[in-house]
Ligand SMILES: NC(=O)c1ccc[n+]([C@@H]2O[C@H](COP(=O)([O-])OP(=O)(O)OC[C@H]3O[C@@H](n4cnc5c(N)ncnc54)[C@H](O)[C@@H]3O)[C@@H](O)[C@H]2O)c1
């Protein structure tokens with residue numbers, strides 16, 4: 029009988045939005061977890077900061093001493109504290125003590141992933157982190173395992189629920205930024221410090237993890253170009269709408285191949301306009317979706333809930349079953365794969381496209397002045413549209429692909445033209461052929 033087998037002992041570090049759901053589900057379905065693992069899965073301790081705040085957790089399991097739990101008799105440590113310290117030291121101590129680790133901590137993995145993977149490898153234990161990117165969506169396991177036989181060229185994702193919630197509301201109801209952020213907070217989507225969500229730090233951590241797995245290369249948070257959504261206004265949303273596009277905060281991980289065949293990895297997070305018929309355009313609310321383009325598989329789309337207690341707990345528990353089963357059968361999960369060692373592509377030299385909306389003087393020669401500036405920077409124009417007359421005249425330009433630095437320099441010079449009153453909106457364009 030499975031119930032009679034030696035239990036797998038699990039210690040939980042942190043019991044907030046996600047941890048509470050993990051404990052609840054383990055208590056609700058013990059026979060199912062035992063059957064899938066091959067032995068009972070028993071929580072032997074839960075480290076928290078304030079024990080009186082956790083009436084649903086059996087009192088004898090609660091402790092404020094996370095380090096003691098890590099040093100204790102647990103087989104698997106589940107870290108749901110978040111942030112760098114003390115999570116990093118606790119997980120290194122766990123791995124060095126021969127314990128497998130499950131974590132949802134993207135910030136930690138993006139900053140110190142290599143150190144943790146090396147410690148897991150050296151000690152013959154597992155580190156699983158499916159919940160760290162796109163919450164409930166099975167994504168990292170497909171990248172690490174199912175697609176290990178393919179060559180991925182591009183991963184484009186909506187990987188921050190909070191910012192997608194805000195942008196979707198701005199697009200559909202014209203709701204304001206602050207009120208939508210408050211609601212995302214209340215629903216448990218936002219990080220402890222929501223600037224991590226709206227300034228793109230959370231998505232950048234996830235981009236680093238995705239790029240590392242997709243391109244078999246170590247990509248850290250510092251390699252990811254990052255821009256958030258706090259500068260997006262109603263004018264940008266409207267400009268996108270008038271071109272049948274919508275604005276999304278995208279994490280883009282791309283294999284860039286130069287003319288001489290040299291490969292590099294571009295990892296970036298920024299708002300971008302995408303066509304309304306792009307598969308990512310219909311992803312609303314706090315939902316996440318990740319679009320993967322691979323040489324043999326072609327296009328794949330992963331969609332679902334990327335945030336919230338229960339959805340994230342689903343991914344954590346999937347990892348826990350895998351880690352616990354490996355303890356039962358003396359198996360091992362996948363190791364870090366970083367053999368390709370591709371260099372990081374600087375944003376300045378990354379090929380992008382811009383949408384630029386200009387408030388211009390309505391007089392002859394404006395268009396040729398603007399066009400000459402593009403020419404000077406070797407940027408070619410894909411679409412140009414003049415709208416309105418007199419004081420309301422505006423010029424909308426969508427470029428072909430060029431180096432991001434050349435596009436930025438073009439915009440800076442255009443802003444100084446006497447015939448240009450204001451650069452009303454500048455945004456990168458993604459998801460269509462140039
Ligand atoms: N909430 C989500 O939707 C979501 C989704 C995916 C991943 N994550 C990740 O999951 C992790 C947990 O997120 P959360 O939303 O549950 O955060 P949370 O802030 O709700 O919970 C963290 C808990 O850890 C406790 N804690 C802090 N320091 C501690 C310590 N030294 N010892 C014991 N407990 C300590 C805090 O008191 C808090 O209760 C984070 O890494 C987060 O990025 C969260």
Ligand SMILES: N[C@@H](CCO)C(=O)O
Pocket residue numbers: 160162163187188189190191217218219225230334335336
């Ligand atoms: N704060 C994150 C949680 C999931 O990682 C989000 O909004 O997507």
Ligand code: NA
Pocket residue numbers: 158159160161162163164165166167168343
């Ligand atoms: Na996931």
